[in-house]
Each structure stands twice: as C-alpha cells, then as structure tokens.
Amino acid sequence: xxxxxxxxxxxxxxxxxxxxxxxxxxxxxxxxxxxxxxxxxxxxxxxxxxxxxxxxxxxxxxxxxxxxxxxxxxxxxxxxxxxxxxxxxxxxxxxxxxxxxxxxxxxxxxxxxxxxxxxxxxxxxxxxxxxxxxxxxxxxxxxxxxxxxxxxxxxxxxxxxxxxxxxxxxxxxxxxxxxxxxxxxxxxxxxxxxxxxxxxxxxxxxxxxxxxxxxxxxxxxxxxxxxxxxxxxxxxxxxxxxxxxxxxxxxxxxxxxxxxxxxxxxxxxxxxxxxxxxxxxxxxxxxxxxxxxxxxxxxxxxxxxxxxxxxxxxxxxxxxxxxxxxxxxxxxxxxx
Amino acid sequence: xxxxxxxxxxxxxxxxxxxxxxxxxxxxxxxxxxxxxxxxxxxxxxxxxxxxxxxxxxxxxxxxxxxxxxxxxxxxxxxxxxxxxxxxxxxxxxxxxxxxxxxxxxxxxxxxxxxxxxxxxxxxxxxxxxxxxxxxxxxxxxxxxxxxxxxxxxxxxxxxxxxxxxxxxxxxxxxxxxxxxxxxxxxxxxxxxxxxxxxxxxxxxxxxxxxxxxxxxxxxxxxxxxxxxxxx
Ligand SMILES: Nc1ncnc2c1ncn2[C@@H]1O[C@H](COP(=O)(O)OP(=O)(O)O)[C@@H](O)[C@H]1O
Ligand SMILES: [Mg+2]
Numbered sequence: 001x002x003x004x005x006x007x008x009x010x011x012x013x014x015x016x017x018x019x020x021x022x023x024x025x026x027x028x029x030x031x032x033x034x035x036x037x038x039x040x041x042x043x044x045x046x047x048x049x050x051x052x053x054x055x056x057x058x059x060x061x062x063x064x065x066x067x068x069x070x071x072x073x074x075x076x077x078x079x080x081x082x083x084x085x086x087x088x089x090x091x092x093x094x095x096x097x098x099x100x101x102x103x104x105x106x107x108x109x110x111x112x113x114x115x116x117x118x119x120x121x122x123x124x125x126x127x128x129x130x131x132x133x134x135x136x137x138x139x140x141x142x143x144x145x146x147x148x149x150x151x152x153x154x155x156x157x158x159x160x161x162x163x164x165x166x167x168x169x170x171x172x173x174x175x176x177x178x179x180x181x182x183x184x185x186x187x188x189x190x191x192x193x194x195x196x197x198x199x200x201x202x203x204x205x206x207x208x209x210x211x212x213x214x215x216x217x218x219x220x221x222x223x224x225x226x227x228x229x230x231x232x233x234x235x236x237x238x239x240x241x242x243x244x245x246x247x248x249x250x251x252x253x254x255x256x257x258x259x260x261x262x263x264x265x266x267x268x269x270x271x272x273x274x275x276x277x278x279x280x281x282x283x284x285x286x287x288x289x290x291x292x293x294x295x296x297x298x299x300x301x302x303x304x305x306x307x308x309x310x311x312x313x314x315x316x317x318x319x320x321x322x323x324x325x326x327x328x329x330x331x332x333x334x335x336x
Numbered sequence: 337x338x339x340x341x342x343x344x345x346x347x348x349x350x351x352x353x354x355x356x357x358x359x360x361x362x363x364x365x366x367x368x369x370x371x372x373x374x375x376x377x378x379x380x381x382x383x384x385x386x387x388x389x390x391x392x393x394x395x396x397x398x399x400x401x402x403x404x405x406x407x408x409x410x411x412x413x414x415x416x417x418x419x420x421x422x423x424x425x426x427x428x429x430x431x432x433x434x435x436x437x438x439x440x441x442x443x444x445x446x447x448x449x450x451x452x453x454x455x456x457x458x459x460x461x462x463x464x465x466x467x468x469x470x471x472x473x474x475x476x477x478x479x480x481x482x483x484x485x486x487x488x489x490x491x492x493x494x495x496x497x498x499x500x501x502x503x504x505x506x507x508x509x510x511x512x513x514x515x516x517x518x519x520x521x522x523x524x525x526x527x528x529x530x531x532x533x534x535x536x537x538x539x540x541x542x543x544x545x546x547x548x549x550x551x552x553x554x555x556x557x558x559x560x561x562x563x564x565x566x567x568x
Binding site for chain 1: 453454479481484491492495499506509
C-alpha cells in the first residue's frame with residue numbers, strides 16, 4: 001500500500017513515469033501538470049490561492065488522500081488475479097419462506113445457464129444475488145461462493161473489479177462518439193495494453209454478429225438495434241473484465257445469437273441468461289426453473305431436447321432470410 | 337437516529353432511489369423519515385407521503401438550497417428524533433455543482449445518472465468528490481461499456497467512494513444500498529458543533545441582499561468581475 005507520505009514530496013515527472021494512469025487523475029481533477037514535472041505533488045496541490053481553491057472546490061488534504069487511494073486501486077487492478085472459474089449458489093428461501101430444495105448449484109466457466117420463470121418470479125433477484133455476491137443478506141437468504149470460497153468483499157465495492165457485466169434488451173448507446181472512438185474510450189478506461197489491436201478485434205467480432213455490417217466511423221447512436229446489440233456483446237466479451245455475463249431478456253435481437261454465445265464463451269465468460277426465448281434456452285447447458293422466488297428445478301438440456309433446437313434454428317434462419325429479403329426490397333416469394 | 341444526506345443534480349433519480357431504498361429498509365422493521373430541500377417548488381414530498389413516509393419539506397426560495405440546508409438541519413434532526421425515527425434521510429438538489437450539504441461523519445450519498453455524460457463527473461464539485469457513496473442511476477438503459485466508462489470517470493474524481501448502480505424503476509440494487517444506510521454505531525442526538533465537509537462559497541453580494549439596480553455604484557461585498565481584456 002502506498003501512503004500519502006510516500007507521494008507528497010515526489011516530483012510530478014517521476015510519479016507520472018511510475019504511474020502513468022495518474023495523468024487522467026490530474027486531468028479530471030482540473031490540475032494542470034504540463035511543464036510541471038519538477039514540482040512536487042505537495043507544491044502542485046498547495047499553489048492555489050484562496051479564491052481558486054474556493055472556485056474549483058479544491059481540498060488539498062482530500063486530494064492527497066484520493067491520489068494515494070487511486071494509485072493503490074490502479075496497481076491492484078493491474079496486478080489482480082480476477083480468475084473466477086466457478087460460482088456456487090447455496091439455497092435460500094422462496095417468497096413464502098420455504099427452503100429451496102437443492103444442496104448447492106455450481107456453475108463453471110465456459111458454461112451457459114438459462115433462468116426461466118414467469119414475470120415477477122424472481123429471475124432478476126437471482127441475477128442480483130449473484131452480482132451482490134449475496135451472503136444470506138438479501139430477501140432470498142441465498143449465499144454465493146466464488147471458486148468454492150466465501151468471497152472477498154472487494155467484489156462488492158471495487159469499481160474496477162466487478163463480478164458481473166450485464167446485457168439487456170433496453171440498453172442503448174447514448175454517447176456522441178463514433179464506434180472506434182467509443183471502443184477506444186472504453187479500452188482506455190480499462191488500462192488495456194494494446195488498445196489499437198483490441199479495438200480492431202471488437203469491431204471485427206461485432207460485425208460478425210450483426211446482420212448488417214457497419215464501419216468504425218459510424219456514430220454509435222445511429223447503429224440499428226441489431227448492430228448496437230452486436231457491438232455491446234463483442235465489447236463486453238472482449239473488453240469488460242467481469243468474468244460473469246448476465247443477459248436479462250434479450251429476445252429477437254437481430255443478431256446471430258449462437259455466435260454471440262460462442263464469442264462470450266471463447267473469452268472465458270460464465271454466462272447466465274434470464275430468457276423465454278426457446279433457442280437461447282436450448283443453447284444453454286442447463287436451465288434453472290424459478291417459481292415464487294425460489295429455484296424449484298434444474299433441467300439439463302438433453303440431446304433429445306436439442307433435436308428441437310435444430311428445428312427452431314431452421315425456422316429462425318427462414319425468418320431471418322425473409323427479413324433480409326424484405327430489407328433488400330425483394331419479393332418474399334421464391335424466384336421473383 | 338441515523339442521518340443520511342442524499343444530494344445530486346436535478347432529475348438524477350434521487351427520489352426514486354430513496355423510495356426504493358426505504359422499501360428495503362422497512363422490511364427490516366425500521367422507521368424512516370425524509371426531509372426534502374429544494375428552491376422554489378417540489379412535489380416530491382407528496383410521493384413520500386403517499387408511500388406512508390413521514391416527510392418535511394423546506395423551500396429555500398431565492399436562497400441557495402444548500403445554505404438553507406445548513407441553517408435548518410439541526411431543527412429537522414430534532415423533529416426526526418421527536419418522531420422516533422431510526423433513520424432520517426435528507427434529499428437536496430445540487431444546483432450550482434459547487435455547494436454540498438455534507439456534514440463530517442454523517443453518511444453522504446451523491447446520486448448521478450449515466451445519461452448526464454462522461455464529462456459530468458469532473459464538473460461536479462464537492463457534492464461528488466467528497467461523497468461516501470456514489471449512486472449511479474439509469475444504467476438499465478445504457479450499454480455495459482458506457483456504465484463502465486462512466487463509473488471509471490466517477491472513480492477518477494472520488495476514488496475512495498463506494499459506487500453503487502441502481503435502477504430507480506425496478507429498484508434493482510436498492511436492497512444492496514439499504515444495507516449501507518442504517519448503522520447503529522453512528523447514531524446522533526444532535527448536529528450542534530459538527531462541521532461541513534466543505535466550505536460553501538461566500539456568495540454574499542448586494543444582489544443576495546435584495547439589490548435590483550445594475551451598475552458599479554450599487555455593488556458591494558463580494559463582487560467579482562469578468563476579465564474582458566485580451567484574447568480568449
Ligand atoms: N426468494 C425471495 N424472497 C423474497 N422476495 C423475493 C424472492 N425472490 C424474488 N423476490 C422479490 O420478488 C420481486 C419480483 O422478482 P424479480 O426478480 O423482479 O422477478 P422477474 O425478474 O422474474 O420478473 C422482487 O421485488 C424481488 O425482490
Ligand atoms: Mg426481471
């Protein structure tokens with residue numbers, strides 16, 4: 001741990017050399033450091049007069065603590081081992097207080113599990129329990145273990161170390177940026193090592209998932225629904241550090257769903273999805289059935305069930321084909 | 337009684353977050369009240385009342401609502417104690433991005449939304465920088481990447497805060513937030529003698545005192561002039 005005393009009298013230049021990420025800390029806190037390499041941190045923070053201090057709401061003491069805290073966080077972020085190879089759900093109670101009838105449910109990396117049940121039955125609560133790494137302290141009293149152990153509380157409170165990334169139907173892009181600028185910004189915030197390469201990869205993978213391709217210069221807000229979803233999935237798969245992906249109700253998303261799941265799995269993600277889409281549900285290895293707030297059954301997808309999948313996929317392809325023809329302004333009748 | 341101060345830009349979702357959080361706290365059998373500070377108008381108090389929550393409202397009128405907050409918070413705290421509340425939540429709209437009604441050792445929560453833009457966190461002063469908990473709302477409608485970028489921008493200006501993501505519509509995340517609101521160890525019986533975390537700007541000028549005429553002859557006190565010399 002680096003304390004404030006270890007940085008207060010160091011020169012800006014050497015601090016930036018050791019901790020390049022401090023540049024954005026200075027920038028976003030309104031501190032100009034260009035040409036100030038020879039000043040110490042203390043000098044930098046204390047050279048504001050009363051008026052500027054008031055204007056910019058600068059508190060020297062707070063800033064010094066925050067700078068030390070930020071350095072420690074970023075160092076931890078760069079070094080930490082985020083490897084989650086399994087999560088375990090330990091039973092709680094349903095909405096009526098009846099204990100759930102399973103001993104424990106282990107979900108492993110590169111596995112897809114779907115969660116099904118009527119609206120209000122508790123699908124989102126289960127996803128919430130996992131995100132919060134519940135320790136019998138949510139309405140369900142469930143407990144979640146990571147890699148078989150009681151998890152460290154940093155999984156709850158750290159900004160950079162989030163257990164779960166979420167994708168859902170209602171999500172949109174709101175920033176005023178092109179696809180490339182946007183992915184670059186995300187890569188930058190994740191402190192990735194070779195941003196250009198990663199940005200390229202995200203865009204290529206997104207285009208593979210999308211029905212219609214798009215260029216890196218397209219503004220993200222003008223992507224179609226399918227293209228947006230494709231970009232969100234590719235970005236989350238490749239750039240998000242969260243080991244678990246929760247997909248809450250993505251139906252008919254206008255993307256190649258099978259490929260999307262394959263991409264997430266190839267990036268070592270553990271995928272959980274609340275869905276009523278039979279194709280997605282059958283693509284999962286197992287499905288968790290929820291009723292009245294409790295997990296009542298876990299069904300393994302059998303080979304026999306999977307034969308239905310190929311029928312459904314065939315139907316899906318047929319519909320997609322018609323959609324493409326419609327978009328291209330063609331007749332929907334064969335051969336016209 | 338515990339006191340938690342919640343603050344944030346207008347329409348960032350403060351009231352929804354508080355309402356959902358109170359739902360979760362009530363399930364634990366706690367008695368909770370709210371005091372709402374605003375400038376000219378608010379009907380949030382009706383929303384709280386409808387939810388069966390004891391509420392007081394304070395309108396600061398032409399005064400800064402955060403200055404008004406400091407002048408009234410002790411009386412409001414005494415009201416809450418008199419009502420037998422376990423927890424009093426104050427809600428105030430941060431208007432100028434500069435004042436903040438946070439008191440040392442009293443839990444301070446800043447609510448800010450994902451739609452406000454990535455440059456917003458660095459523009460907000462002590463209200464964000466010195467909060468203990470930063471609640472980010474409207475994450476259900478933006479992409480995962482934008483949530484991550486936005487949270488990292490918040491973290492840049494306030495690395496020591498706990499950042500929570502809450503969906504004000506469904507309440508997702510509010511149960512989790514509620515666990516951080518009530519703490520038997522930080523019970524207060526008065527605020528007298530406590531200090532603000534940040535000085536509020538000394539904004540007293542002739543116009544604060546009711547002057548209406550324009551011109552240097554009428555300007556006294558804290559007058560600051562724009563620099564119109566030179567280039568940009
Ligand atoms: N086991 C449980 N015990 C108590 N409350 C529960 C339980 N499971 C879910 N709930 C509550 O039921 C409500 C509906 O659950 P939700 O997860 O939103 O349903 P869904 O996502 O399936 O539509 C929520 O308020 C949730 O907190
Ligand atoms: Mg749901």
